[in-house]
Amino acid sequence: MRVLLVDDHELVWKGTQRLCEGVARVSGSGGVLDFAAVRDLDSALALPDRAFDLVLLDYHLPGMSGLQALRAVQAAFEGAVVCMLSAECGSDSVREVLEAGAAGFIPKSYGEAEMSAALALVLRHKTYVPAEFLFAExxxxxxxxxxxxxxxxxxxxxxxxxxxxxxxxxxxxxxxxxxxxxxxxxxxxxxxxxxxxxxxxxxxxxxxxxxxxxxxxxxxxxxxx
Missing domain, CATH: 1.10.10.10 (Winged helix-like DNA-binding domain superfamily/Winged helix DNA-binding domain)
Known part of the structure; x- marks a missing residue:
């Protein structure tokens, strides 16, 4: 399983990699994880190899971010599942991201178990919606x-x-x-x-x-x- 994290906070890189390793062990990929992390969208788009299974994209990045960054990643990594991560979970942001075709919107405030469950869901080609948004009819x-x-x-x-x-x-x-x-x-x-x-x-x-x-x-x- 190949995963790319685009997040300018390097402190979250190791934690996210550990979560992805756990998901890889139960995903049918043989437990093998190829994990890469970059700080911004320009660095992601400069990667020579874009054959990733999953791209985790922070909503707030330096330079291009939000929906603009999502659309750029979708175009550049066409075969990848793209999931948005964010420290904020406003209804408008969640709705816009999902309507733009993201495979999910995962709040960074989630604990390890919730985050792992969300990642496992999007890797099965399902869409993850935060519960607090799901029931805001x-x-x-x-x-x-x-x-x-x-x-x-x-x-x-x-x-x-x-x-x-x-x-x-x-x-x-x-x-x-x-x-x-x-x-x-x-x-x-x-x-x-x-x-x-x-x-x-x-x-x-x-x-x-x-x-x-x-x-x-x-x-x-x-x-x-």
Missing amino acids: DVVRDRSADEVRNEDLVLFLHNDLTPRQRQVLKLALQGLPNKIIARQLTIAEGTVKVHLSMVYRALGVRNRVGALCRVLQADAVAALG
Whole structure:
């Protein structure tokens, strides 16, 4: 497992490496970890080898940071899972980062067990959402007459969505941008948007972040296959 940490606080490098070593031991990668750390985005983009499985990106970096840094890393490390780390966990920041396609937003205030669980989740190509954001329904919900009730959500996802809609939603909830979803499913990007728009309306949400929160709250991930 190859992991790159982009964080200007060198004191966290060894602790993060130790966490990743623990995750590697139980991830099916044979316990082998190739860990690298750099202080800023320029140093990351200057690396000659960009074949990483996971990039951990601090939200506040010197120079380019935040969403701008996230988009630059996504473009430069196309095959990697990109996860944001931050000492702050404001709802707006979490929503923006996840909507931009990050595989997760992990608060630096988390303990070792919570951090390890979050890292293990994103390495399984799932999206990690902080619990304090997940249950802040007023941030992501947009109730409408067509909204599916929470207790009916599993049946709705399993029975009422077409197989294509389930595929599109599943990939969207993994953080993949629409153009990558379209490429993987060999459909037009506009078709992806139409599928997602219909599902969002039924779920009573505005975007993929709201959809992710609803699916997780209802424990309905398995219904997507």
